Amino acid sequence: MSGAANDCGARETENEKRTARGEQREADSERQTARSGQRGAAPQCCKFLSVVGRSTENLSESGSDKADPADNMEELLSECETLWNQMQEGVYSDVTQHTSRDASFCVIQLPLLMTRVKALSSEINQWQERSPEISSINPDILSVLGKEEFQKVKEDLEMLLFIVQAKNKQLEEDLKREHQWEKEQKEIVNSLTGIKEETKKQVEKTSTRSLQGAAFNELQNKMQTLKEHKEKLSTALAEFIEEHFPLPENRKARNKKSSKEPDVELISLQEILENLISKLLTTPHEPYVTINDSFWPPYIEMLLRYGIARRHPEDANRMRLEAFHM
Structure with missing residues (x-):
């Protein structure tokens, strides 16, 4: 059984x-x-x-x-x-x-x-x-076959591991190169930024200087224009005065204080006006001019009558030009 x-x-x-x-x-x-x-x-x-x-x-x-x-x-x-x-x-x-x-x-x-x-x-x-x-169902044969299969799988896995390690190494090298490239690019960007700032400052300074130079040139041109206009006015005024306000034939005036002193030579109306204008511009706080014997009295009376000049309120021998520019 x-x-x-x-x-x-x-x-x-x-x-x-x-x-x-x-x-x-x-x-x-x-x-x-x-x-x-x-x-x-x-x-x-x-x-x-x-x-x-x-x-x-x-x-x-x-x-x-x-x-x-x-x-x-x-x-x-x-x-x-x-x-x-x-x-x-x-x-x-x-x-x-x-x-x-x-x-x-x-x-x-x-x-x-x-x-x-x-x-x-x-x-x-x-x-x-x-x-x-x-x-075969023989355990020894099955064991040998299994070992061969495992050995083959092991070799395949080792090959795969080698390939993966090589790829990782290549990726690490690529990553290092990328970091180096990034560092260089940052340095280039910083350098370019510094150059940009310096150039901007130089441009601002140049523009400021150019503006100042342009303003200075403009003022010079205006001053030159004013000088030319002043010369023209002075020439026209001299011609007008010489034509319409001539000096008397006897240009020497007698001295009122003493008959022994020599006669004083009279000055023209243009010279009187130039003295008054120069005094007003050079010393505007004290624009009065002292009237002496060289000033022909008719000229003085005409200037005072038509409001071109006026006497000092306390001294009748002093007069000044009216401030037409104020």
């Missing part, structure tokens, strides 16, 4: 292992199909092939389990037929969906789809003719 129980337990263990291997093959087939991006009947084809492989493995191990080969074969054929029908339906439904979108598009895509169907059919035939590879 104990031997029969052990045989049953061993058979159950083997069945579980076969089921696990079949599921693993189905998962691998589905992952391979997702990577390749195939659509339509590709998943059904992979599933069909996995079922064929699992059934072949069951047949190969049926001798040890003492199962009925006819039952296994019938089950295998029925499952394969079902999957084959599903695969064909998927292929033709894919073709139908593509052809029902647009007539013009279908005319172009139909040859491609038919070529795809032929390629899938030939691939199915190849997978049917191919005998599935049965992996």
Whole structure:
């Protein structure tokens, strides 16, 4: 009894292992199909092939389990037929969906789809003719295979790490160059800012000097114009006085104080006016001129009568020019 129980337990263990291997093959087939991006009947084809492989493995191990080969074969054929029908339906439904979108598009895509169907059919035939590879269940072999796979993954990861480190190093160098470039640009900006401020100050000084120079030149021009106008007025006044207010024929006046002293020479009206104007401009706080014997009395009376000059309020021998400019 104990031997029969052990045989049953061993058979159950083997069945579980076969089921696990079949599921693993189905998962691998589905992952391979997702990577390749195939659509339509590709998943059904992979599933069909996995079922064929699992059934072949069951047949190969049926001798040890003492199962009925006819039952296994019938089950295998029925499952394969079902999957084959599903695969064909998927292929033709894919073709139908593509052809029902647009007539013009279908005319172009139909040859491609038919070529795809032929390629899938030939691939199915190849997978049917191919005998599935049965992996060994020896723990030592599995350990060696696992170590090789881990070694390959390790090498890939080491290569990836090397590439990432090289890229990081390159990025660090680029970052240092960018920082250096930024520092240089800041220095250039600061230098340009200083030059701008200095230039602005120089422009302001130059503009101020130019304005001052322009104002000074304008004042000089005005002064020159006034001098020329003054000369013209003086010349016109001299001509007018010489024409209308000539000196008497005897230009010498007798001295009133003493008859022994020599006679004093009279001065013209122009000279009297020039003395009055010069006194008013040079000493405006004391603009009075003393009247002496050289002033011809008719000229003095005329200046006083017509309001051109006036006497001192306390001294009758002094007079001044009226302040016409005030």
